[in-house]
Amino acid sequence: MAVRLKQLESILYRLITAVSGVAEGLAAERRMPAGGLDALVRGDDRLSAQDRVDIYANMYFYRLLDVLKEDFPATLSVLGDDNFHNLATGYLLEYPPTEPSVLYCGRHLAAYLRDHPLTKDAPYLADLAMLERALVEVFHGADAPVLESEQMRALAPEKWPRLKLRTHPAVQLLKLRYRVAALLQAVEEHREWKAADAGIVEVIVWRRNSRVFYRELEKAEERAIASLRKGVSFAKICDLVAADCDTTRDPMAELNRLLARWLSDGILTRSRNIRRAGADDLLRARGYNS
């Protein structure tokens, strides 16, 4: 009878998740025992067997729709309720939940939106969904002590070059083809939003004091942030910023400005110091030893 339990569960799963409802699921079901659904589920004068399975089918879809709406409010704003409903229907068919937590329900939505017909009039939708998903993941991302300005100032200057830094483990870096950050911000602030412009951009998403933030990276910091993702010495960061900053700007001033921003944002954590021969000399040669 354990086999029969397996068959019962499989049939019910298919009926509950049928795209157009239980009636459609019943029509397509090839493994229903003789007597149909009435042979499996008890109906009565109030609710038939199908009515009762329908309750679960509705709960399945609308519960997950609510989760997706909560996780993707900007995507919902762009699409509107009806299109978002249809999007969720197709998405759940292609990516049915597999994890114990509903937190993971929307993790494939950005991928699902790539080349989706709904993006014809809004080609930035997949990037927007990617950014919204990143906010969820960063909120629940791993913990680590944030490197604060005071800690840097407390370090003896001669220790700075070898100081190994990395981005906080909860930080995410997104490479996008559309500038969707402004659209998301407008939705979050309940302002009128406009369609996102095309343009290759990197967006950093991070968490500070239980709030999630995001912004586009400046060109001057892109390589530095990419290196910080893997862990890198402060000396190397100096080199990268100096190489990438605008030629009209003072590299030292740019480094100070960016470092102050990173520390204020709370995107850095301290990794173990590295010992690299010549780092001090390197810095002194470049005038970075203040």
Next chain:
Amino acid sequence: MNRSEFPSLGFGVGLRRQHYSHVLDEHPAVDWFEVISENFMVEGGRALEVLEAVREHYPIAMHGVSMSIGSTDPLNRKYLRQLQDLARRFEPAWISDHLCWTGVGGRNLHDLIPLPYTEEAIRHVSARIRQVQETLERPMLIENVSSYMAFTDSTMTEWEFISAIAEQADCGILLDINNIFVSAFNHRFDANEYIDAVPAERVVQYHLAGHSDHGTYLLDTHDHPIRDEVWALYERAARRFGDVATIIEWDDNIPEFAVLASASERARTIFNKVTSEHDARSRNGRSPQATGKHPVSADHRS
């Protein structure tokens, strides 16, 4: 397993993120909290910070929604490890989940689907509960779900089913009073019979919650105040089972914390009334009605 092995936690509420700030700032006068295990199966962030802080001041229990103990899929070992890790970190008084299945074929419906009440299902589920208890190194509680469908294959009542599983698996029961009421309406059985039948020595915890009325069925939505009929059923349970930890659940249209705390206090008032009546009968030499542990009226805070 006997419920005397479990601590007496008193009257509490389900911890929800809408109340995190209030709980941390105000340290409300509830005895304990129940948390949804899956909400804390994350790498880091606010949820875990909050739970650390709550746990410093209150006992907790971990209540899951995705163990899928009745599924014919193999037990999810990764999920059990995550549960074990959370339990080691937060030291819950107990771990519970639902007598149901939530998915099959590696998929999750994120809903609590009932089982047919058959001997074969009893054997299947009991064996899995024993494996889970061995993995978690502790007895667990199984909760009766509210249901909207019943199966033609069933050969017994729901209360006979859960009682048999609790005996064969040697686990505890989390008796959801609202779920009994909802299922009794949906399947036309006598809720009182359910309360009177489950083994008293295995009932470790209650849930109390609201539901919504859809005319032909009741839906366990946890978004309304607890109905008077459910309170009456709770009083019947308190007379039978005595000192059992109680949690107020509210999952949608969540009101301010004071509303949940007030419901928790109403449960305490009912329990204290039942206890006083029991004590009075005992003093008068009349047979006590409670068949479980003697009711105690006390402050249950640790």
